[in-house]
Amino acid sequence: MKRSLGAVIGIxxxxxxFSNCGKNDVDAVDLxxxxxxxxxxxNVGAVNQWDYGEYFMWGMTVETIDYDWLNYSLCKAxxxxxxxxxxxxEYGDNGLTDTISTLEANDDxxxxxxxxxxxxxTMAQWYELAxxxxxxWTSNYRNSKVxxxxxxxxxxxxxxxxxxxxxxxSYSTADTHxxxxxxxxxxxxxxxxxxxxxxxxxxxxxxxxxxxxxxxVFDSTGIVPESDWCSRIxxxxxxxxxxx
Numbered sequence: 001m002k003r004s005l006g007a008v009i010g011i012x013x014x015x016x017x018f019s020n021c022g023k024n025d026v027d028a029v030d031l032x033x034x035x036x037x038x039x040x041x042x043n044v045g046a047v048n049q050w051d052y053g054e055y056f057m058w059g060m061t062v063e064t065i066d067y068d069w070l071n072y073s074l075c076k077a078x079x080x081x082x083x084x085x086x087x088x089x090e091y092g093d094n095g096l097t098d099t100i101s102t103l104e105a106n107d108d109x110x111x112x113x114x115x116x117x118x119x120x121x122t123m124a125q126w127y128e129l130a131x132x133x134x135x136x137w138t139s140n141y142r143n144s145k146v147x148x149x150x151x152x153x154x155x156x157x158x159x160x161x162x163x164x165x166x167x168x169x170s171y172s173t174a175d176t177h178x179x180x181x182x183x184x185x186x187x188x189x190x191x192x193x194x195x196x197x198x199x200x201x202x203x204x205x206x207x208x209x210x211x212x213x214x215x216x217v218f219d220s221t222g223i224v225p226e227s228d229w230c231s232r233i234x235x236x237x238x239x240x241x242x243x244x
Contacts, residue, residue: 028242029178031153033132037125039151039178040240044113050144052183052194055235058201058213059085059107067186067235074107074232079211086210103203110240118240120203123214123228125241130216130223134159136167137220141179147195148181149218163222178239182219186235197224201236 028038045054045063054063057072064071074084081093084107089095103120105111110118121129134152141148150167153176154160159168184194193199202214206229213232217224230236 029176030244031129031133031151031176031178033128035125035128036244037121037128037241038244039121039129040114040118040242041178042239043181043183044109044238044240048144049179050141050146050148050181052181053237054109055183055186056109056201056238057235058232059103061107061109061112063235066189067233068188069233072233079231079233082210085205085213087205087207088210091210101205101207108203109238114240117242119242120201120238121241123202123204123216126200126202126214126216131161133161134167134171135163135222136171137163137165141181142173146181147220148179148183148198150177150179152177163218165220180218180239183237185230187233199230199234199236201238 027041029041030038042049042051043053046052056063057067059074060072069075069079070077075082076093080091082091083093083096084098085100086092086097087099087101089097102122105116108120110120129151132154134154136150136152138150139147141150150173152171155170180198180200182195182198184192184197185199196219198218200216202216204214206212206214209229211232212229214228215230215236217227
C-alpha cells in the first residue's frame with residue numbers, strides 16, 4: 001500500500017518523538033532518593049557518561065567563547081546591571097528587581113536541550129544526592145582516564161552521605177549508579193581544574209549576591225566546603241534531573 005509524502009513525514013516525526021522520549025527515560029536513574037528525583041546519566045552536551053559536556057553561564061543555554069560579563073545575556077555588560085534574576089536593587093540595571101529565584105524553563109539548559117521533563121537541579125536536590133547516596137572517587141571510570149565520583153544508590157543507611165576512595169567490596173559499577181566527572185570550570189577563554197574538581201550548576205539564585213548562583217563542587221576528598229556559590233558568568237556543566 002502506498003502512502004502519501006505527508007503521511008510518511010508524519011510517521012517519521014512520531015517515531016522520532018517516541019525514540020527521544022525512550023532515550024531520555026533510559027537516561028533517568030532512580031537512586032532511591034526521598035524526593036523521588038531521577039538523575040540523568042550524563043551531562044548536557046555529553047555523549048558518554050564520562051564526558052564533561054557543554055559549559056554554560058548560569059541562565060544561558062548555549063556555550064560561548066569568552067566567559068565574562070560582556071557575553072552574558074542576562075545583564076548589560078556588568079555584574080551590577082542584571083536584567084533578570086535580581087532581588088537586590090543595587091545589582092539590577094537601573095535598580096531592577098524581580099522575585100525570580102529559580103531558573104525558568106527558557107533559561108534552563110537542561111530544559112531547552114532535553115525537553116520539558118528535564119531541569120537543572122536545585123541546591124536542595126544536590127544536597128539530597130550528597131546526603132542519601134554512597135560516593136566513590138575513581139581516577140579511571142570505565143577505563144576513560146576521567147576522574148570523578150561514582151554515585152551509588154546506597155545499599156544500607158550507614159552508607160548514605162559517605163564519600164570514599166576505598167569502596168565497600170559489595171559495590172560495583174553493575175549496581176545502580178551515576179557518574180559525575182570532575183569537569184572543572186571555564187572562565188574567560190580558559191579551562192581550569194578539569195579532572196581535579198567537579199563544578200555543576202544548580203538552578204538556585206544566591207539570595208544575598210544575585211550576581212552569583214548555586215553550584216555543587218567536589219574533589220577527591222568530598223564536597224568542597226564553603227564553595228556552593230559562584231559567579232553567574234563561570235562556565236559550568238549541567239547534570240539534568242526530573243521527577244518519576
